[in-house]
Amino acid sequence: MALNECQSGYRMKYTLWALICVAALLQQGCSEQTAVPATEPAEQATPSTSEKPERVEAKPQKSAPTQLASELVPKLRPETTEATAEQPFRPLSEAAQLITLKRGQTVSALLSRQGFSSREIATLALALKSVVPLNKLQAGSVLALDQVDGQKQISLAGEYAERVDATLEGDTWRVTKSYVPTRTEIAEHAVTISHSLYGDAANAGVPGDVINSALLALSHFIDFQRQVYEGNRFEVVFERTLVTADEALFAHQQTPLQPTYLRFKNSEDDLRLYRFADSFYLEDGRLAESFLLKTPLNGARLSSHYGQRKHPLLGYTRMHKGIDFSAPAGTPIMAAGNATVKRADWYGSYGNAVVLQHDDGYETLYAHLKGFAPGIQPGVKVAQGQIIGFLGNTGLSQARHLHYEVYQHGKSVNPLALKKLSTVRLDGELLAQFDAYVSGLEARTLRLSRLASGDSSVYSAREATAESR
Structure with missing residues (x-):
């Protein structure tokens, strides 16, 4: 009997110790947005196969505390749920309370102030670790606290337009996903270059990611160091995906942007690129790469x-x-x-x-x-x-x-x-579809060509579809 009590006491102490370790991991988690600096190898020049280093199996890098927490998961798994099921979307209730992770603040501290116990926070972190790691949330992330059928629920953004809900059922967090409805907004901009394509386009309100994508696509044809002059014309059409519900949860994320039409005109060229089947093509169906x-x-x-x-x-x-x-x-x-x-x-x-x-x-x-x-x-x-x-x-x-x-x-x-340039070219049915697609855009591209420098227009995808008909 004394032995059983000793073993039981040991298990309780080990579980408490495990929870403390997980909570400590949350406390040290980065709550600020981490920049993604560019890096390069230290001592490599040209690729060479003269050396045959031992093949190393690719594994995600972990810090010691993360490895420790993962080792503790089996001890706590009976009280957590890692399976993430997809559920039909249901908007947050009007009673949902929104809380924001501030710079320098940890998720553990944020949830503690809302009355969640250390154990609830630790088991929540384990339940979400493969979906939305709480120690990786950026400053500005929003969490929604709600009651669903009398049970505590925490909701937060996963990928854009993907809402992750964690519902506390007894001592277990049940994690589910739902996809928030979205709408597509189409924007078109015209820019006459006076200093640089990037700077002038940015000043005209074109998002940086769209400009970068345009530069990458056009650079197959244009040397931006030697072939861009004052007075050259740049036109771009891009799509922006926006959520139509629970907007606050996704306010800190970049909305997905997709350039669909590019035009660059100088004294030598009048390039028009159309996105089709996830790639850019020239008007004659050649792959623009x-x-x-x-x-x-x-x-x-x-x-x-x-x-x-x-x-x-x-x-x-x-x-x-x-x-x-x-x-x-x-x-x-x-x-x-x-x-x-x-x-x-x-x-x-x-x-x-x-x-x-x-x-x-x-x-x-x-x-x-x-x-x-x-x-x-x-x-x-x-x-x-x-x-x-x-x-x-x-x-x-x-x-x-x-x-x-x-x-x-x-x-x-x-x-x-x-x-x-690539020798790839559309043919057959795909070429016919592409030609029909380009023809359907003629009215819109003609209107865009008449915009003055710096002008833009925004309309819904539904309006664009109606116009193309």
């Missing part, structure tokens, strides 16, 4: 350019021989062109990296990967657009991103300066 993709991943933000810059980790100025893209960890990375895999392993300060050998002496390198796609190994042939790995934060990297380099005959090349 180089034979090597400049952006070998979708939904990314260009976070660092090619050229001299101060290294964020090493602290001194050096050549940045590639470009960096910021995107969520795990984002699929695509082969920039048809190629043979030269290496796919741990590559020193590059971390997990893939090197592809293309025609005409070209090589591309993809660094800091979380891991590799199945079957990606030396000697394997891959097609343009095929997934070869997943974005991560390995090697000499300060934050999750893709570092992308291009070489020709061993010499570093600016990926954005490549002018060799």
